[in-house]
Amino acid sequence: DGGITQSPKYLFRKEGQNVTLSCEQNLNHDAMYWYRQDPGQGLRLIYYSQIVNDFQKGDIAEGYSVSREKKESFPLTVTSAQKNPTAFYLCASSIGGGGQPQHFGDGTRLSIL
């Protein structure tokens, strides 16, 4: 079955630590996205990538970094510079950019120890 796999499902970060969230898709989609979801707020875009080796900052990129070395993979690193990292992180992909519908993984919940 085609889909998006996010791992781990739960992650804990210590002070001063960088952590990396994995996102893999086998849908052969060109575009991939990372969102942050907080209670009562809509999904906020962190980073997105329309093509391999290219990515753009979203609305809340500070304290986060990404890479897109392979079409199927788009890992997100939450750095120690992100002072409020506790949230539900969602990865998505779409055939292309613009108005194409996005398909989501089941998320990673990140908490601070």
Added chain:
Amino acid sequence: QKEVEQDPGPLSVPEGAIVSLNCTYSNSAFQYFMWYRQYSRKGPELLMYTYSSGNKEDGRFTAQVDKSSKYISLFIRDSQPSDSATYLCAMSEGTSYDKVIFGPGTSLSVIP
């Protein structure tokens, strides 16, 4: 004013009721409209995808877009307990590097 607004609920209805979920938006350039369903601790699942104004039906779900009023709706007929979830509206202009803007979601409970 937020770009996309949605009543957060919670909305509670009896099984079998018709549910109406709504979003308003401010950007008249939006052309693509989506509805997602999100169960607790899961990712959003695409329910409906429409372009421009008009209606689209898929089983028990009907999506309506009224661009003149900047208002979209999702109707659920014969609601079931399995419909209990958070419903997110989303929209975009559809240009090449355009972002999709999501509403905050409406929490729905269907009571058996």
